[in-house]
Amino acid sequence: MSIQANPLIKTLALSPRRRMAPPAPATARRPMAAVRCSAAKRSYNVTLLPGDGIGPEVVAVAKDVLSLAGALEGVEFRFQEKLMGGAAVDAYGVPLPEETLAAAQASDAVLLGAIGGYKWDNNEKHLKPETGLLQIRAGLGVFANLRPAAVLPQLVDASTLKKEVAEGVDIMVVRELTGGIYFGQPRGFGKNDKGEDTGFNTEVYSASEIDRITRVAFEVARKRRGKLCSVDKANVLEASMLWRKRVTSLASEFPDIELSHMYVDNAAMQLIRNPKQFDTIVTNNIFGDILSDEASMLTGSIGMLPSASVGESGPGLFEPIHGSAPDIAGQDKANPLATILSAAMLLRYGLGEENAAKRVEAAVTETLNNGFRTGDIYSPGTTLVGCKRMGEEVLKTVESQSAVALNS
Numbered sequence: 131m132s133i134q135a136n137p138l139i140k141t142l143a144l145s146p147r148r149r150m151a152p153p154a155p156a157t158a159r160r161p162m163a164a165v166r167c168s169a170a171k172r173s174y175n176v177t178l179l180p181g182d183g184i185g186p187e188v189v190a191v192a193k194d195v196l197s198l199a200g201a202l203e204g205v206e207f208r209f210q211e212k213l214m215g216g217a218a219v220d221a222y223g224v225p226l227p228e229e230t231l232a233a234a235q236a237s238d239a240v241l242l243g244a245i246g247g248y249k250w251d252n253n254e255k256h257l258k259p260e261t262g263l264l265q266i267r268a269g270l271g272v273f274a275n276l277r278p279a280a281v282l283p284q285l286v287d288a289s290t291l292k293k294e295v296a297e298g299v300d301i302m303v304v305r306e307l308t309g310g311i312y313f314g315q316p317r318g319f320g321k322n323d324k325g326e327d328t329g330f331n332t333e334v335y336s337a338s339e340i341d342r343i344t345r346v347a348f349e350v351a352r353k354r355r356g357k358l359c360s361v362d363k364a365n366v367l368e369a370s371m372l373w374r375k376r377v378t379s380l381a382s383e384f385p386d387i388e389l390s391h392m393y394v395d396n397a398a399m400q401l402i403r404n405p406k407q408f409d410t411i412v413t414n415n416i417f418g419d420i421l422s423d424e425a426s427m428l429t430g431s432i433g434m435l436p437s438a439s440v441g442e443s444g445p446g447l448f449e450p451i452h453g454s455a456p457d458i459a460g461q462d463k464a465n466p467l468a469t470i471l472s473a474a475m476l477l478r479y480g481l482g483e484e485n486a487a488k489r490v491e492a493a494v495t496e497t498l499n500n501g502f503r504t505g506d507i508y509s510p511g512t513t514l515v516g517c518k519r520m521g522e523e524v525l526k527t528v529e530s531q532s533a534v535a536l537n538s
C-alpha cells in the first residue's frame with residue numbers, strides 16, 4: 131500500500147471525515163462573536179460514552195469545551211450519548227450494547243470517559259465493563275493507540291523525577307492495539323508433561339499489521355520533531371525480529387524521519403534515566419501497554435493525560451488514560467483536563483480540525499497558568515477547584531481567546 135493510499139494517513143493529515151453543512155443564512159448587524167458562533171460550516175456527529183464513575187463528570191465538561199471551541203472555528207457538533215461499561219451491564223445486561231456500537235460506528239468520532247467500578251469487579255469476564263472496552267476497540271477497528279506524555283512547565287513539580295530530568299519531556303507512544311500476545315492464538319490453559327497446570331499465550335504479528343502501525347508512527351513523528359524510536363525484543367523474540375525488519379524496510383519511505391531501534395528492557399530504563407531523548411516511540415501491544423503507562427507517570431498526574439485510538443477508516447476513539455476513579459466519583463473532585471485534551475486529539479486526529487484543537491490546548495495551558503488546580507495536581511499557592519469549576523475556567527479561557535482573535 132502506498133503512503134498516499136493509506137486512508138489512516140489521510141485521517142491524520144487531511145480530515146476525510148469533515149462534513150459540509152448547508153450555508154447558514156446571512157446575518158446582518160450582529161455582534162462578531164455571535165456571527166462566528168452561528169455560521170457553522172462543518173458539522174460532525176460525535177458519540178459520547180460517559181461510562182462509569184467519574185466518566186460522566188469529565189465527559190460533560192469536555193463536551194462543553196468541544197462545542198465552544200468548535201463553534202468559534204465554524205464547526206458544529208451533533209452529540210448523542212450512549213451507555214457503555216458497568217452502566218450498560220446494569221441497563222442492558224452487556225457491557226457494549228449493539229445500539230451503542232452501531233451509534234459509535236455511524237459517527238465521525240467517539241469520546242469515551244471511563245468504565246469500571248467495584249460493583250462489577252467480580253462479574254464473569256463477558257459481563258465485565260473492561261470487556262466492553264476491548265469490544266469497542268475491535269468494533270471500530272482501531273489498531274493504533276496514540277498516547278502523548280508531556281511534562282507541562284506548570285506541573286513539573288508533580289513528576290517524581292528530578293526537575294532537570296522531567297523538564298521539557300514531550301513523548302508520543304504509538305502502541306499497536308489489536309494484535310500481538312493479547313489476541314494471538316493459540317492461547318489457553320493446559321497441562322505439561324509432568325501433569326502440571328500451564329497457561330500459554332502467543333505473540334504473533336503479520337507483516338501487514340506491522341507495516342500499518344509503522345506508517346502511522348512515521349506520520350505522527352513527521353507532525354512532531356521527526357524522530358522515531360522502534361522498541362522491540364529482537365534479540366530474543368521471532369515476532370520482534372520481523373517487527374524490526376519491517377520497520378527498517380519502511381524507513382526509506384520516510385527519509386526525513388530519524389529512525390532508531392531499542393530493546394524494550396533498555397527503553398524501560400532510558401525512559402527514567404533520560405526521557406528527553408525520545409520524541410515518538412512505536413511498539414507492539416504488550417510493550418506499548420507497559421511503556422505508555424511508564425511514560426505517563428513521568429508527568430506525575432494521570433488526570434492530565436489523553437489518548438487517541440485510530441484505524442484505517444471509520445471513527446477514532448478518544449479517551450483519557452485514567453480509569454473511572456470510583457474513590458472520588460460523584461464528589462466533583464475529578465480532573466477533567468485529560469478528557470478535555472482527549473477532545474483536542476479528537477479534533478486534530480479524528481476530524482482534522484487543527485485550529486479548534488489548538489484552541490483547546492491553549493485554553494488548558496492558560497487555565498493552568500492562571501493557577502487553577504484540581505486535587506490531584508494541587509500544590510500550595512495554587513487555587514484548588516473541582517471538576518465543574520475547572521471546566522468553567524477552561525471555557526472562560528476559550529472565550530477570551532476568541533475575543534483576542536476577533537480584535538486582532
Ligand SMILES: NC(=O)c1ccc[n+]([C@@H]2O[C@H](COP(=O)([O-])OP(=O)(O)OC[C@H]3O[C@@H](n4cnc5c(N)ncnc54)[C@H](O)[C@@H]3O)[C@@H](O)[C@H]2O)c1
Pocket residue numbers: 184243244245246247248260263432433449450451452453454455456457458463464465466468504506
Ligand atoms: N479506560 C478505562 O476506562 C479504564 C482504565 C483504567 C482503569 N479502569 C477501571 O477503573 C476502575 C478503577 O481503576 P484504578 O483505580 O486502577 O485506576 P483509576 O485511574 O481509576 O484511579 C487511580 C487513582 O488515580 C485517581 N484518578 C484517576 N483519574 C483521575 C482524575 N481524572 N482526576 C483525579 N484523580 C484521578 C483515582 O482517584 C485513583 O486514586 C477499575 O474498575 C478499572 O478497571 C478503566
